């Protein structure tokens with residue numbers, strides 16, 4: 001049987017998409033951050049950075065940033081086309097235990113997930129290789145810089161993932177993670193590098209901007225207002241934006257645009273375009289490309305309906321323990337119109353913003369979600385809730401270690417390349 005996907009806005013889907021997403025959005029406000037159990041003394045790199053193993057030694061050696069040819073993405077290689085390859089030697093890049101800053105929401109093993117293969121997949125692009133992630137190199141590139149992830153809880157997962165990927169090379173007393181809502185700030189002291197997360201689920205302003213206590217159902221988006229947010233992003237060296245799931249509650253959304261700020265219902269696609277243009281305008285006028293770089297993450301796919309990959313079934317991502325291997329697979333949770341808007345707006349910018357198009361590669365990973373091994377409204381699911389995956393499985397957020405680590409490896413590949421290009425430019429400035 002061929003399933004038809006012609007209705008652009010099947011109500012049940014949009015509704016579900018959002019209500020599940022919400023269950024874990026409140027977490028930011030409820031997590032205490034404890035840094036303990038860090039055991040990184042044995043790492044040979046640290047001896048190098050911190051001077052012969054004496055971690056109290058004030059003299060820090062700077063690593064020269066050497067980027068070899070095979071660490072640079074080859075010209076013309078599309079990193080986003082490829083396949084998942086099982087690799088339990090190199091993956092996971094860290095463990096739940098080695099990353100004490102991980103929040104309960106994503107530590108699926110600790111929360112009782114019985115299978116673990118989901119942590120062992122490497123993304124293999126078709127026509128080139130991803131460079132091996134090197135935390136010290138990234139920290140050295142980020143020396144005296146700020147990097148900031150802006151978006152919703154999906155984006156927060158990516159931030160949490162990167163913080164874990166970096167921790168293995170930093171002694172515990174040389175790092176800190178602070179929560180100053182709407183921000184989370186990770187600092188690698190010895191590098192004076194700051195990696196941050198900023199809660200802005202619509203990017204533009206809305207009545208959901210309180211990171212600790214946001215209205216969930218009666219959302220109201222201010223499509224032409226961004227300055228309250230953007231003034232906190234202004235001087236950030238590397239910015240990574242994302243916004244999707246919060247728009248997808250109903251086909252329409254209440255919003256204001258222009259003056260007087262009358263509330264009107266907008267089609268979600270129209271509203272998304274207007275919001276993105278407000279953002280684009282800020283990018284055009286505020287980003288200085290000689291010292292700043294901007295990325296945009298495409299939508300993170302959902303796996304809410306198992307009939308999409310297994311005809312005749314009636315479940316969701318629960319119980320899924322391996323990726324989809326059909327490379328033509330495409331779920332209906334990723335809205336094509338929104339993708340087109342993204343393409344149009346990014347394509348019309350004065351500034352060069354790099355789209356990290358992780359949608360398709362993540363589309364295959366029906367096994368990567370927290371499912372019933374996460375939280376609902378800031379609390380781990382109860383035994384009873386776990387037995388009811390139809391209502392309680394979270395097929396939007398991802399386990400860590402897991403899929404967002406690969407997004408960060410791709411981001412890393414781009415950061416290396418940008419750094420390299422900038423260095424070449426500096427040493428060989430154009431004639432005029």
Ligand SMILES: *[C@@H]1O[C@H](CO)[C@@H](O)[C@H](O)[C@H]1NC(C)=O
Nearest residue numbers: 086087088089091116117120
């Ligand atoms: C890794 O995978 C191989 C082949 O599937 C398997 O034999 C081996 O036991 C696995 N190792 C670990 C540590 O899981």
Ligand SMILES: *[C@@H]1O[C@H](CO)[C@@H](O)[C@H](O)[C@H]1NC(C)=O
Nearest residue numbers: 143144145146191192193194
């Ligand atoms: C530390 O980094 C910030 C940017 O995040 C920069 O403004 C400041 O000058 C740096 N401090 C030193 C001592 O270099």
Ligand SMILES: *[C@@H]1O[C@H](CO)[C@@H](O)[C@H](O)[C@H]1NC(C)=O
Nearest residue numbers: 029207210212213214215216
């Ligand atoms: C959250 O916000 C609502 C509406 O503004 C308010 O009524 C409620 O008291 C707030 N809750 C907390 C815990 O601050």
Ligand SMILES: *[C@@H]1O[C@H](CO)[C@@H](O)[C@H](O)[C@H]1NC(C)=O
Nearest residue numbers: 205206209222225226227228
């Ligand atoms: C922006 O911040 C100002 C001052 O804090 C506040 O008065 C205003 O309401 C905010 N604007 C929006 C759209 O939230």
Ligand SMILES: *[C@@H]1O[C@H](CO)[C@@H](O)[C@H](O)[C@H]1NC(C)=O
Nearest residue numbers: 218219250251252253254265
């Ligand atoms: C917009 O707001 C009105 C008034 O609060 C409400 O009745 C309506 O359902 C809202 N529309 C949407 C799409 O949420």
Ligand SMILES: *[C@@H]1O[C@H](CO)[C@@H](O)[C@H](O)[C@H]1NC(C)=O
Nearest residue numbers: 008009251266267268269270
């Ligand atoms: C809003 O969406 C509906 C249904 O998809 C469509 O018929 C209508 O033309 C759209 N309105 C606008 C203003 O784009």
Ligand SMILES: *[C@@H]1O[C@H](CO)[C@@H](O)[C@H](O)[C@H]1NC(C)=O
Nearest residue numbers: 277278280281284348349350
């Ligand atoms: C950004 O700048 C480009 C090139 O000048 C222009 O075509 C585009 O319309 C601008 N976008 C916005 C939203 O201002």
Ligand SMILES: *[C@@H]1O[C@H](CO)[C@@H](O)[C@H](O)[C@H]1NC(C)=O
Nearest residue numbers: 285286287288289290291292
């Ligand atoms: C952009 O930054 C560079 C380096 O800091 C500076 O020299 C230049 O004047 C800036 N350009 C603008 C338009 O502010």
Ligand SMILES: *[C@@H]1O[C@H](CO)[C@@H](O)[C@H](O)[C@H]1NC(C)=O
Nearest residue numbers: 315316318319320321389390
């Ligand atoms: C989950 O998978 C196991 C093993 O494949 C199977 O026995 C069980 O029936 C599945 N449960 C559900 C709810 O699909």
Ligand SMILES: *[C@@H]1O[C@H](CO)[C@@H](O)[C@H](O)[C@H]1NC(C)=O
Nearest residue numbers: 339340342343355357359360
């Ligand atoms: C992202 O990739 C998908 C498929 O891999 C493609 O369909 C889509 O158009 C791409 N998005 C943009 C904005 O280029």
